[in-house]
Amino acid sequence: MHLLGKFVAFFLFLIWNLGSSGNSVVQACTFSVSNKCPFPIWPATVANHGHPVLAKGGFYLAQGKTQKFSCPGDWSGRIWARTGCNFSSGLKPACETGDCNGLLECNGIVGIPPATLVEFALQFNKSPPSFYDVSLVDGYNLPVTVTTTPAMTKCRIGGCLKNLKSRCPVELQVVNKKGEVVACKSACLRFNRDAYCCRNEYGSPEKCKPNMYSKLFKDSCPSYISYAFETPSPLVVCNSDEFVITFCPDKWGSQHAST
Numbered sequence: 001m002h003l004l005g006k007f008v009a010f011f012l013f014l015i016w017n018l019g020s021s022g023n024s025v026v027q028a029c030t031f032s033v034s035n036k037c038p039f040p041i042w043p044a045t046v047a048n049h050g051h052p053v054l055a056k057g058g059f060y061l062a063q064g065k066t067q068k069f070s071c072p073g074d075w076s077g078r079i080w081a082r083t084g085c086n087f088s089s090g091l092k093p094a095c096e097t098g099d100c101n102g103l104l105e106c107n108g109i110v111g112i113p114p115a116t117l118v119e120f121a122l123q124f125n126k127s128p129p130s131f132y133d134v135s136l137v138d139g140y141n142l143p144v145t146v147t148t149t150p151a152m153t154k155c156r157i158g159g160c161l162k163n164l165k166s167r168c169p170v171e172l173q174v175v176n177k178k179g180e181v182v183a184c185k186s187a188c189l190r191f192n193r194d195a196y197c198c199r200n201e202y203g204s205p206e207k208c209k210p211n212m213y214s215k216l217f218k219d220s221c222p223s224y225i226s227y228a229f230e231t232p233s234p235l236v237v238c239n240s241d242e243f244v245i246t247f248c249p250d251k252w253g254s255q256h257a258s259t
């Protein structure tokens with residue numbers, strides 16, 4: 001009976017494996033998301049086409065808490081955090097930043113920018129290998145770091161050196177009902193011009209150059225992508241089976257930080 005059980009389990013594993021990924025074994029991985037902000041956040045995930053929704057697409061994470069969830073080792077998609085949410089009001093948006101149609105569980109729905117995006121394209125032992133980045137192409141709402149377990153320098157994306165919310169130019173600011181700056185739009189998102197969005201005649205790394213806004217983003221958060229065709233792009237190439245995403249890793253995480 002025991003042996004038969006093992007055989008059945010192995011057979012099911014084979015079928016699952018063939019069905020999900022051709023003939024290669026997909027290793028599992030783990031995302032560990034921590035909230036070091038002095039307020040609650042609602043992390044959210046959205047998968048790229050053909051990849052599963054993780055953690056139902058979104059969840060509540062109290063101040064100081066960590067939540068782990070598993071991922072296929074070849075997952076690709078993005079993770080961000082929503083702030084200032086109230087799902088009991090029934091209003092849309094339910095969050096001051098990063099809202100996905102007023103839902104707690106985004107379940108495949110992309111968030112409303114601006115929001116700092118952690119982007120993953122995982123590929124174990126393949127070419128191209130796994131890579132990830134933090135993007136401000138659609139703007140900024142929170143600082144974040146990405147590390148691995150065990151921690152390795154080459155696998156780390158650092159946080160921000162300066163508070164981008166307090167440095168955000170008036171024309172890019174997103175302000176809540178209390179008058180607090182809760183996010184900073186990118187120039188592309190705010191002005192929708194080809195030169196800022198790297199489109200059309202500006203649609204190449206040679207033609208799309210840094211601008212005063214992207215330079216401010218870069219100066220504040222040097223490890224993040226500050227505009228679409230930033231070169232060299234600060235991608236991290238690193239294989240691991242656990243990725244640690246920490247929102248508000250330092251003092252610049254405070255919504256009320258003054259400098």
Ligand SMILES: *[C@@H]1O[C@H](CO)[C@@H](O)[C@H](O)[C@H]1NC(C)=O
Pocket residue numbers: 086087088089
């Ligand atoms: C959420 O919205 C409801 C309904 O508008 C309100 O009664 C409640 O006080 C709000 N909660 C918070 C924490 O603001």
